[in-house]
Structure formats: structure tokens, C-alpha cells
Amino acid sequence: MQKLGETARGLGERAKDLGGKAKDVTKRSGELLEVARLKFDLNKLEKEMDNNLQALGELVFRRDKGEEDLDGEIDRLLQGTRKLDGEVKSLNEQIKKLQPKPLVCPQCKLELPAGGRFCSYCGKLVTEEKEEHNA
Structure with a gap:
């Protein structure tokens, strides 16, 4: 009887260990899913930022050639690009925190x-x- 009790206690301890490991795996898979979502969002922001930078370059070139009334559009694109840059940095920090060291x-x-x-x-x-x- 005593041996059976010890075996049951041993099985109980192993079950606790497995339960803890299962929680760790679940948490880790959730973190990996979140990293994938953040990277997807980051990719979209980076594409939008590339488009803004290309448009800015074109507007500055057109202004240099003598076209007028472009300053307002250039300022709008600059503000949008600064905002995107901040969002990109924030997402990169979030991804860094979630990825294993x-x-x-x-x-x-x-x-x-x-x-x-x-x-x-x-x-x-x-x-x-x-x-x-x-x-």
C-alpha cells in the first residue's frame, strides 16, 4: 500500500510538471503568434513609409524644377512619415520584447x-x- 501511495504521489508530481510545461508552451505559442502579427503590421507600415518617401522625393524634385504650391503637400507627407516612423519603432520594440533572448x-x-x-x-x-x- 505504501509503495502504491508513493507511486501515486510521484505520478501527481509528474502531472504537475507536465501541466506547468503545457502552460509554458501555450504562453510561448501565443507570444510567437503575437510576434507574427506584429511583423505583419510592421511590414504594412514599412511599405506605406516607402511610398511616402518616394512621393516626398518626387515632390521635392518637382519643386526644384520650379513647380509652385507644393510646400503644403510636402509638409503633410513629412508629418505622416514621422508618425509612421514612430509606429515602426514602437512595433520593433514590442517584437524585441517578445522574442526569446x-x-x-x-x-x-x-x-x-x-x-x-x-x-x-x-x-x-x-x-x-x-x-x-x-x-
Whole structure:
């Protein structure tokens, strides 16, 4: 009976561990989905910004050739482009916060390639727990 109780407790502990890991996986997949959405939004903003910059260049060139009454349109495009630039920077910061930080060898301080567990320079085993502790 005692052995059966110990086995049940052991299974209970493993189930708790798996439950915690499942929550981590769910959280991580949500973060990856959010990063994908943010990158999609970023791509749209960057295309819009490229269009604004191209239009600005054309307007400045036309003004240089002597065409008048373009200053208002140039100012409008400049303001819109500044706003887009701020939104692009904000999205880049959000993406940076959500993306995982690469593991760094605590001994050499070299960054490991994605998925790496051993330092390619000194061979030391690097784990996420150690990296989080050293961060």
C-alpha cells in the first residue's frame, strides 16, 4: 500500500510538471503568434513609409524644377512619415520584447546559435536556467 501511495504521489508530481510545461508552451505559442502579427503590421507600415518617401522625393524634385504650391503637400507627407516612423519603432520594440533572448555561455560570454546547448568555443553545457540566473 505504501509503495502504491508513493507511486501515486510521484505520478501527481509528474502531472504537475507536465501541466506547468503545457502552460509554458501555450504562453510561448501565443507570444510567437503575437510576434507574427506584429511583423505583419510592421511590414504594412514599412511599405506605406516607402511610398511616402518616394512621393516626398518626387515632390521635392518637382519643386526644384520650379513647380509652385507644393510646400503644403510636402509638409503633410513629412508629418505622416514621422508618425509612421514612430509606429515602426514602437512595433520593433514590442517584437524585441517578445522574442526569446539567445543563450550566452556563462564562461566565455559568447552567444550560442539557436537551439545550441553547448558552447562552441569552450564546450561548456549551457542551460536556460543558468542564463536566466546570469541575466
